[in-house]
Amino acid sequence: MTQQAAGQSLLRLSGITKRFNEIAANDGVDFEIVPGEIHALVGENGAGKSTLVKMIYGLLQPDEGEIHWRGQAVAVANPKAARALGVGMVFQHFSLFEALTAAENIAMAMDGKVDLATLAEEAQALAEKFGLPLDANAMVGDLSVGERQRIEIIRCLLQKPALLILDEPTSVLTPQEADRMFETLAQLKQEGTSVLYISHRLDEVRRLCDRATILRGGKVVTQCVPAEESVESLAAMMVGEQVHTAQREGSAIKGERRMQIRNLNYKPLNPFGVSLKNITLDLHAGVVVGIAGVAGNGQSELFECMSGEVLVEPKAILLGDTPVGQLGINARRKLGSAFCPEERNGHAAVGELSLSQNLYLSRQSTDSVLSGAAGVIDLSALSRVTQSVIQEMDVRKTAEDPPAASLSGGNLQKFLMGRELSRNPQLLIINQPTWGVDAMAAAHIRKAIMALAKSGSAVLVISQDLDELFEISDYLAVLHDGHLSNVMPTEQCTFSTIGVLMGGASEDVA
Amino acid sequence: MRQIQLTKRPQASKLFAALSPLLAFALTLIAGAIIFWLNDKPPAQAIYMYFIEPLIAEWSLHDLAIKAAPLIMIGVGLAVCYRANAWNIGAEGQFVVGAIVGSLVPIFWPDFQSPLTLPLMLLLGALGGALFAAIPAWLKVRMNTNEILTSLMLVYVAQLLLDWLARGPLRDPNGFNFPQSITFSDAATLPEILPSSGATHYGFLLAIIVAIVAWFVLEKTRAGFQVRVVGASPRAGKFGGFSGSKLFIVAFMISGALAGMAGISEVSGAIGHMQPIISPGYGFTAIIVAFLGRLNPLGVVASGLVLALTYIGGEGVQMMMGVSDKVVRVFQGLLLFFVLACDTLIHYKVTISKGRG
DSSP: OOOOOOOOOSEEEEEEEEEEEEEEEEEEEEEEHHHHEEEEEEEOTSHHHHHHHHTTTOOOTOOOEEEEEETTTEEOOOOHHHHHHTEEEEOOOOOOTTSSSSHHHHHSSSSSOOHHHHHHHHHHHHHHHHHHOOTSSSBBGGSHHHHHHHHHHHHHTOOOOOEEESSGGGGGHHHHHHHHHHHHHHHHHHTOOOOEEEEEEEHHHHHHHHHEEEEEEEEEEEEEEEEGSHHHHHHHHHHHOOOOOOOOOOOOOOOEEEEEEEEEEEOSSTTTSSSSSEEEEEETTTTTTEEEOOOOSSSSHHHHHHHTOOOOOGEEETTTTTTOOOOHHHHHHTTTTEOOOOOOOOOTBBBTTTTHHHHHHHTTOOGGGOGGGGBBOOOOHHHHHHHHHHHHOOOOOSSSSGGGGSSHHHHHHHHHHHHHHHTTSSSEEEOOEEEEEOOHHHHHHHHHHHHHHHHEEEEEEESOOOOHHHHHHHHHHHEEEEEOOOOOEEEOOOHHHHHHTTTTTTTTOO | OOOOEEEEOOOOOOOHHHHHHHHHHHHHHHHHHHHHHHHOOOOOOOOHHHTTTTTTTTHHHHHHHHHHHHHHHHHHHHHHHHTTOOOOHHHHHHHHHHHHHHHHHHOOOOTSSSHHHHHHHHHHHHHHHHHHHHHHHHHHHHHHHOOOHHHHHHHHHHHHHHHHHTTTTTTTTSSTTOOOOOOGGGGGGGBBTTTTTTOHHHHHHHHHHHHHHHHHHHHHBHHHHHHHHHHHHHEEEEEEEOOOHHHHHHHHHHHHHHHHHHHHHHIIIIIHHHHOOOOOHHHHEEEEHHTTTOOOHHHHHHHHHHHHHHHHHHHHHHHHOOOOHHHHHHHHHHHHHHHHHHHHHHHHEEEEEEEEO
């Protein structure tokens, strides 16, 4: 930040409080952004980062406190008002129409009438200026997540914002794509645009940001200059207690083969899905195999093929020696496998059903004890099993048997993991074990996964979190555009070799 | 400037889930009173005549039970179907087809009079309704047609079929060309439960039993669990290993079977012969019954009685005050409208905040 800019603030929040049913998501938050700085907002999931920026962008109204914009008290009634002030925001989850072109999507977000051809030109010019390659006439459905993010960023930049808010922008990018985005942000800063950068990736924050505000439990813990801190000290401020990372003890002993995938090809019905091409993979007892990749490169398709939610060639997948390509998910469960999908509410669980009923969801076919005569559910047995899972995984909840949707992401994920783990499956397939889960719960879950492998189960973890994969996997492979790379021992991999593969380079280059 | 805002509750409110139907009913009464007043009818007296008088006399209570029986039976089936996220709007047609198929026995084999006659008729009625309901379900699963439209369109097919049958093949040859079948024999007539008291037939009891069984299956068994999971989230249903399209067809056929059984019960118990029109829109009113009863089979029993009251009371005010015969439809529509509106309060709460600036 330049010296003369430091004098006046662009945005100043004082005493901002926002409550949801007595729980304060933000509690007396004060902070300030000056022109031309990149300011990080750091905190765990649930620390109140999203709530805070939603208030800045006019999506929520604060219960108490004031927002000052260039020294004037303002009420940001809605996003349109925020844009009029000069605030632009790129969300973590994009709001793009897949069946429209990039230019059409940008036009949709403009306030007032626009000419599509002029807009496309402007967007293209802006894209070149900031080094964000973009084909304005490409259909969004055909674009990668990184390219989609560029559309969102350009859409904001077209409005010439004084403050650009980015919510977890790199969570969907390869390391190389992220680097390119950092250059763009540096250029924006040069031109005097301020950036509010939300992230829990601390190395990025250290590299990129001039100042950081750290939130914990809805309150500002401290402000610091991240370049002067270490990743460890930032993490300690963010979490507030020391997080124990799970440690792999020595190299795993490769046991018998539990699952074999040979030349698996699958074309999804959904036109925007990713086809799987010629996938070959073995899963062995005692070993954790991690599959890295940027979101939307076939992870959910691969998961559904393995779980039996979609059917494939009979012999493309063997469980033990049994061809299961044409067997449904319950038949595969009966053969000793367990599955934990990425999406909690709406796939792994039904939000409005209670925990015990959600336990029944994945175990009604395998646990005969849960079903009495004539298909009547044995409620007392079900409640016993449920309570033991809750205890084992330390699930925090508000009632005896609450609806799944009422639990926080981390607690629900612990429960759903425990639901599968307590069956002691011979094979466990997990998609995104700690997505949107707080650090403590994530550590708990990773430990449980490694313990399961150590006890002799085969485990496959699909994740976009490279730190996580390096921490828990014995072997790594990368999924890109429906292709699976060779499986490599983790010791022989680095972030950069995996990163290059995630970006789609062939293995010879890596 | 004050702003009225709806804010989402973290959990569905149990209080408002219970209160919402009552609130909706109260609002219906108020809106109804205003409509009577605008039509120069004394509102208080009209509301009394509509909603209180039918509950005082013994004979009209029997009338209430007779009207409630088909509403409850169809409503239970629709509740199950809607819980499975399958939108059967054609229960009226399935009711009619069930009545046609069930009444073939007493019309073409009038001499077959045994204790098996009635069970056979009910069975055939259920079968007819189920198969007729299978058409839109199959079209949806195979061709991805919209089941709301196809099931609704098939209602008119069924009604016109009945109209033709009642004037043709099913007509009583000795009936002086009246478009009516022969009167069913006693063995083919659902008997009255309490003949000394009034005309309520066993169809009412059957409806109650159906409701209790459906509630038990839905809440306590694996089959019912399937319905709830697939209805709430098809993807989670798949994760549980349940086939969405199979369940869709089954759900449709169950609601069709119950509508068909209601149809033959109505003809056998309340009418006594076939005629071109056998229903004052029970199959459509039962949609309101299902929603007012919170898609819960036991709730449907209560809401079926309430909607039966709108029929009986409506007839009362038509006769006594000379209002239009559309008044029943108006009240039923108001009720559905307010139920859906009040249901918002289950998931949202209203806050009035002072907007700033």
